Amino acid sequence: MKHWVGSVMVASVSALIAALSATAMAQQGTVSVGYEEPTNPDLRPIYERLKNRAVLDELKAFLTPLRLPRQLTVRTEQCGATRVAFRPEGLATVCYEMVDEIEKTVAKHTQDPALAQAVISGAFIQIVFHETARALFEVLQVPIWGREEDAADRLAAFIMVQFGEDISRVAILGTANLFMWSERKWTGSDFSDVASPDYQRFFNFVCVAYVADPLQFGHLVEKGVLPKRRANRCQSEYEQVRKAFDLRIMPYVDADLLIKIRSTPWLVWSAGK
């Protein structure tokens, strides 16, 4: 009798699992990317550059290990501002205006074409990762403790340092330089902004990078750019992001495809070709 009940249960559990996996397969979402044509002629060169370098196509390939329950879309477009005020769930939007602003900031701070190109590339990666992280939180229904903007930064920083020195150097140094060059001064009610000041964001990115690769980024502590007081805490900050990633994102990552992604050379466009 006992045995019989057991087999029925096993059978129904297997049926349930089969049904669930079928549903999961049917609901499989994909990543789609697109470059919207701007109406503002000033933004057209940015649109063409991004499209010619196929940066979003590279992002799409980079995201192939993700097993998404719903559709995730990443799009570059003319927004009328550096960021969109409202966007539907699961859509990451990178505004041409933001890229334009980055290029102007960089031009103001360096005459070195190699540095300028590296910072523009790194800052662009940061924006794409940040916006993709926000859309990913929605698609995967990730619980967010703390401010969403900081959560997206911490996830972006964590991803930047998982794929070798070439990516982390360009991405982290570009991000860090751009934030350090920020000219916005924060005072009084400015602090009511949902976004964090660029200087705070600088330290959040650098903190993650320092733990992931002290050989490459340790000089930031030696030079006192990342003060010791914060540097001492970075290990636990990093562990916290890693734990959150393992618990909430890793279950949606195909481990075999991840190895393939890790063995692929990325950012061929960042060399300025």
Added chain:
Amino acid sequence: MKSTRHAAFYIALASIVLAGHASAQVSPEFSNNKIVIYEKEPGDRGYWQTGIGKDSKPASPERMAVRNRMMQHRVLEQYAEFLSPLRLPKTLRLIASDCSGGAWDSPYYDPDNHLINLCYSFIAAAEKNADDLIQIQTTQRLWTPVSREQLIAGLFASVLLHETGHAVFDLLDVPVFGREEDAADFAAAFIALQFGTATARTVIKGYAYFWAYDASRGSDPGIVPPNTSAPNYPKDPEQQCQLDPFCAFSDEHGTASQRMYNVICLAYGGDPTTFKDLVDVGWLPPERAKNCASEYQMLKFAFNKTIFPFIDQQKMKEVQTRTWFSPAELKEK
């Protein structure tokens, strides 16, 4: 609230805690064997007569007076009772002590010992802070009038809830994608909002006024580089960093103003009727206010997914119906 300042205590503390004594004076209906008030000396009810750490000294007569008041109010016992609905996988220890013996020791959670320490000096500092604010209230228009009792109770409760947040994140392995200090503030605000409008207002006011006052005294990062050759320019690198318009942003905590805005936004987002006056008087700018409902929803979603399953709902109802503040502490002015 700035728990890192106490990092030096952690290592020295381990041996003391292991040598301590567990005790229980909480009401039986609110008991929880994973929440333990920890005695240093038998019979001290968890209210240590010393500081903490290797070189801890006996508390001064002033601090002993604070200790006696806390004992009369059963602060630790009530805190344990308040936490009793939590199903914790590991034991959480609660103590009150003279901490480092300093003037502004803030309560903190020590993750190495799973211990929350309520520092006597914090009560004294909070009372001084409240006196100053009551004084300011006579000349400046604040968000809403507040009494001394309400300020002290609200600030103390918000700090306890903030440290509770740190403890819960650690003990329950909660995934925290944002900054942990903000997350702990969010947990405090969320919990406060589940206890009815009067309690919520006391806690949010205590918290908001604390940070507003802190910001008004110049604790947000400045925009002008300091004069490094001035005679009063500090020699300590940490103090120098706080004065530097770039380095000051390296703190893992949000700025005083950010912390205030985050919490009043969550209060307004969670209960727009009770906290409408925040927007009416302009304390919460409209650009942020319109985002607050979705910020609260995001927090509620995170709470429900990661902490709610660890709460005994029957016990929680009892905790929610109990009165935690005195009528004076709930009175608006």
